[in-house]
Amino acid sequence: MKNIKQGSIIRGPNWPEPIEIKLIEEAGEYVHIVGATTPSREELEKEIKTIDGLIDRAKNIIQAEEEIKLKQLKESLEYLTQKYPDQKDKKILIFTESRDTLEYLERKMMDWSYSTNTIHGGMRLEDRIKAEGIFKNETQILVATEAAGEGINLQFCHLMVNYDIPWNPNRLEQRMGRIHRYGQQKEVYVFNLVAEDTREGEVLKRLFDKLDEISQALGSDKVFDVVSEVLYNINLSQLLMDAVTRARSMDEILREIDIKVDKDYIDKVKENLGESLATRYIDYTRIKEMQQQAREYRLIPEYAEGFFKKALIKIGGRLKGRKDGFLAIDSIPFEIRKVAEQDTFKRCFGELLKKYPKATFDKEVAFKNPDAEFISFGHPLFEAIMVWIENNLSDSLLNGATFTDPDGNLHGYILFYEGEIRDGTGSVAGKRLFGFYTDENQIKSVSPAIIWDLAEGDNTASDAVDVEALKKLVSNSVIPKLKGYREELLAERSRQAGIKEKYGLKSLEHLIVRLDGDLITLYDRKERSENVDLVIRNKEERKEGYERALTELKKQIQKEKSLTMSTPRFVGIIRVKPATKIDKAMKSDAQIEAIGLKMAMAYERKKGREPEDVSTENLGFDIRSRDENGNVRYIEVKTRAETGAVSLTQNEWFKAQRFKDDYYLYAVMNAAQKPQLYIIRNPAENLETEEKVEVVRYVVPFKEIVEKGVK
DSSP, X not given: OTTOOTTOEEOOTTOSSOEXXXXXEEETTEEEEETOOOXXXXXXXXXXXXXXXXXXXXXXXXXXXXXXXXXXXHHHHHHHHHHOOSGGGOOEEEEOSOHHHHHHHHXXXXXXXXXXXXXXXXXXXXXXXXXXXXXXXXXXXEEXXXXXXXXXXXXXXOEEEESSOOSSHHHHHHHHHTTSSTTOOSOOEEEEOXXXXXXXXXXXXXXXXXXXXXXXXXXXXXXXXXXXXXXXXXXXHHHHHHHHHTSXXXXXXHHHHOOOOOHHHHHHHHHHHTHHHHHHHSOHHHHHHHHHXXXXXXXXXHHHHHHHHHHHXXXXXXXXXXXXXXXXXXXXXXXHHHHHTXXXXXXXXXXOOSOEEEEESOHHHHHHOTTSEEOSTTSHHHHHHHHHHHHHHHHHHHHOEEEEETTSOOOEEEEEEEEEEEOTTSOEEEEEEEEEEEOSSOEEEEOGGGGGGSEEOOOOGGGOOOHHHHHHHHHHHHHHHHHHHHHHHHHHHHHHHHHIIIIIHHHHHHHHHHHHHHHHHHHHHHHTTOOOHHHHHHHHHHHHHHHHHHHHHHHHHHHHTOOEEOOOEEEEEEEEEEOSSOOGGGOOOHHHHHHHHHHHHHHHHHTTOEEEEOGGGOSSOSEEEEOTTSOEEEEEEEEOSSSOOEEEEHHHHHHHHHHGGGEEEEEEESTTTSOEEEEEESHHHHOOOEEEGGGTEEEEOHHHHHHHOBO
């Protein structure tokens, strides 16, 4: 109404004649039109009668399920359930705009015999997370409003129906992004229910047709995840508003959507999507290195699973293995549920379900099976068990336990400390576990992962030790290691800050300058009496937002580079004894092993690769060797003075199983006289071994080395 001017002619649907505006008085958000005639009582009663009739017709249509969108929804659901007969694929997400429509559709789903649950804005985050778990493990259909786009993961679902289409393209992107994102293993189907015989529907139909055309030209369906970036010159919300209010003709609105999808337009789309920026600026080498590092240091799933099973059974839970290799957790102990019911716990980790019928501890397996529950650190069940153990068994950790060294080299104690670094925002920049071995002759830093190579020992009264005296003994060694860790983090933070300063700040500055140019043009148009006030206000608000973001980013970068150390925290101690009987295959000799390692390194250099000795880090391999293309082979070196069997530790064997063809066993025989190198790729699959559970070793017979090894 605020765009009405003196002398304007306005019409009403049942007004006897048009009204000429004689006087306008503005008061706050309201506009009073003085001099306008009002409809008569008879005319108002006629309008009320018409509206009542429309309401009755709508009720009849709803009751008879004759509404076109509802009929189309039913047909879409029937199509999807027939296309995906497997129960795990029958996960359908239905989005709607309002709570009333959500409740209406929920009733219809139940009438049609679908198992259904809902997520809406009136639910707390923990309730939404719980609803996510119910949808994943129990129901076929989730009916949701926009709240389903906040704080939950629906990636296990690949079927979506937009019952209502939001006018804001960002919200449409967010919906699709719930299921159509990196990691989705299945083809995503999105049904958009649009009534084409309405003005709104006509605009949306033309929009989706144009998006499909752009998608074909771009060669990617990514356009449906970034609608606002693809239709960069189109204000979808305004077009729909103009269509519904009849502010513009449909021909004019549709012409604006009917953009020419040529090379220049596609190049601009690619720039908006960030492809050109990514190609030029993203440090792909660094990303690859970080992925590789994560792969090398990731906790082996078998360890997490073994810990979980022992802990759950000890607390009184029930679980069983499934025929397909997954785990079924049928009963969760009361003590664990009690931990998980605490508000602080739920806010951190979410709701705990009553049972988990299909669970795995392997991230890669869960990645390929979205219907399986991935249990590890961060999962509410795993974390609740961790809390229970900390509350009830922490003294055991602090007092220590006894382990046996099958190699016979260690006879002393290993103390474990946790170091923490925080940045200027108060956030934890990093944590690291440090290990320190001490005996009568030395104190040295060791990788905490050394514990994987040890066997469980018997705790006896003779194992009592003065823990405080040992802590005092190694205290001077802890701080230097923590300082070194801080320097590592600072180097990485400085590198990241450089990228943010170079590209983040420059991008914001570029956007601000571009908006300044747009505003100069708009101010010029305004001086020529064009009505561009709304556009100017929108661009000024965007500019102010970018300026605030620029200031905040500068502050954030400085805070992220400000790193401080916390006092190292003592977390546990173990006593290590040498094995009383040592298998010849497990007997280690430092001088002989050095010969084998040197020979393996020389071989790698001869083949044009760059080897790196990481044997002291207990990563499950001794050498990380890269070729000119950046490909990595992980090499475990085993050396014998003469000839004979060799043994792989549990950690080495698990890494061999994980890395498969990237893992190599280099066995060096006759090292004392005439060294001979045997190379075996993917030993976990290509070798026959003898598992010795009592000492956590996998023994490879000499015959296998000769037959399977490549000289």
